[in-house]
Amino acid sequence: MTKYDVVVVGAGIIGIAVCDELAKRGFKVVVVEKNPKIAEETTEGNSGIIHGGFDPTPGKLNAKLNLVGRKLYEEKWFKELDFPWQKVDSLVIALSEKEKEAVEKLYYRGIENGLQPSELKILTQKEVRNLEPNINPIVDSALLCTSSYIVDPVLLTYALWNRAKANKAELFLNHQVTKIKESKTDFLVTCKNLDQEVTFTCKKVINAAGHYADEIAKMIKAQDFNLIRRRGQYCILEKTEAQTLKNHVIFLVPTIYGKGVIVAPMPDGHILVGPTAEENIAKADTRLVDFKHLKIIQKLGKKIIPSLNVERISKLTSGSRPICQETDDFVIRYAKHNQNFINIAGIKSPGLTAAPAIALQVADMIDRTRKGEK
Template identity: 50%
Template sequence: MNKYDICIIGAGIIGSSIARELSKYNKKIIVLESNLKVGLETSTGNSGLVHGGFDPTPGKLNAKLNVLGKKKYEDWISQMEFPFVRIDSLVVGFDDLDLEHINMLYKRGLINGLNPDEIKILTRKEVLEKEPNISPEVKGALLCNSSIAVDPVVLTETLMKNAIKNGVELKLNSKVIAISKQNNLFEIEIENGEKINSQIIINVAGHYADVISKMAGHHEFDLVTKRGEYRVLEKTEAGIVNSVVFMVPTIHGKGIIVAPTLDGHVLVGPTSEDFVPKNETRLITKSKYDLIGDIGKKLIPNINMNKTCLSFSGSRPIEPKNDDFWIKPAANDNSFINVAGMKSPGLSSAPAIADLVIELVMKTTKLEEKSNWDPIQRNPLIHK
């Protein structure tokens, strides 16, 4: 039976981030992914925006890690080649209630640690000068100039390639079906019948993190789902916005956006639908398709939603009691670390989440840095 120091369950953006950062250390590490490729779940159905950090509720873990993660993206950008662009975010308001919310977001951003030169409240005139296609009904907006747009799937692949380059083993098509523990060693059974042993488990299984935790005997949290649907417009619509333009957050979610994509299309969405079954998080519905069109037109009246060339759906696992990231060891086992509830801003926080997990690992085992760790990951298809 193969024996490892650390087993990471899940190879989305968070699991791949943890694998890459842990590859600095002299540990035998394996990543188990149930799908045939990395990043096929939440990481695929994602707007790909590293948020500025003004939205999360101050004092919550996700607010702290959003700002820390955004800063550490600068290290990743300097070390690895993946598609990205620096882009402004604009939260626009259409009535006095919206403007109150925008002022609240501005204050929240400062509390969360943004520099005053990163965020600014714009007048109606300033908004229309910056984005002339926005509805003339706009009354003001919050501008954040420190957002970064990335391709989340390519980034996930890049992180995992660098982890493998530095000695991490990846097993795809490896769904975990049983976990037990004897003599301080986990036995992990994979659906194909293979079994591995590991001293530490890091559970980053997305929507199924609660299932994996209970499989190991830890019943401390449950997850619910939030599904969001998107529409992508043809490249003929490029230029209709220059920034990531948000609606003020409403019952529809964090805020529907109209945004340029890295490949020259225009992205509109997502919607927000709670409590869908775990196996229906990628479905497309007619009602939400139409809703995206209505809200897109409210933001940008002359947007041509008939130019939709692609629809897709993404989802977020939510820990409903705290409505925050759940990053902690099991109550009675420091060697079983849960990394769950990765709602937005999970992508933005990924580098900082990895750092926090490393701190938790250090509480249960000694980590020694490799002398030959190589953080550089080149991509021949990208020329900076």
């Protein structure tokens, strides 16, 4: 039986990013994933936006890691990895006086989160329409953020995996964790693969299982968080609709349910419209699409750009955000009774943006326990 330094549970962007960072540091790492491919769940159902960092609540971990993560994309991942990405500024548009107040609050929130004043600007109606002539003519104003990007999150995950594999990391697909047994020095991680049981021995476990992180944590009585789910359905429009949009990710004002509906370019030339915000979806249904919500998405898309032909649909897709019920923030911490087990849970937006920062933080946590530090 091969013995590993670390078993990572989950091969989404977070699990693979952590694996990549640990493999670079010389750890013997294996990732186990229940699906037949990597990046099949929350990562695949992601809008692909690298956020500037003006939206998260100041002081929360996700606000800090948004900013750090975005800078790591700029300084490292965009330069080191081969995957599709583009520099695309974002606009949060106000369609009323009340929404204008919300946009102004986002500006000051961004400054509090650490963005530079040069990265943010409140635009007048004229300035907005000069940037995006097809935008809803009732637009009052907008927040411009010049430090956002779009990426293909699935191809990014594969790029990270290719680098991790080059550093001798291993990956086992179709391996669903069914049991974790801990001793004073090791873990035995048992997986179901078809009709067989496969057991991995390791010194440390990283729980990056997305919507299933609570179930993995429960296996060693390390679940000190509760997760809920919020599904978001998207409509991907034909490339012909790209002519209606110059080069911005356009948001409606955010709500308590998320960052707000967007019309956004995709790296492959399509246009993304959505998402919805649906509560209490079963874990097994987080990637399902539901045609009764299509009209809602189309209506909101036309609210942003009235000339958008929302009937020219290339694909419907959906994703879901795992949300920590207690804090509405990222959970990145050691199990209370065992520092060799780390939970990464509740990684909702801006999880994609924060991924490189999360990977560094978790790898540092592993390093500290390896050196016997607290």
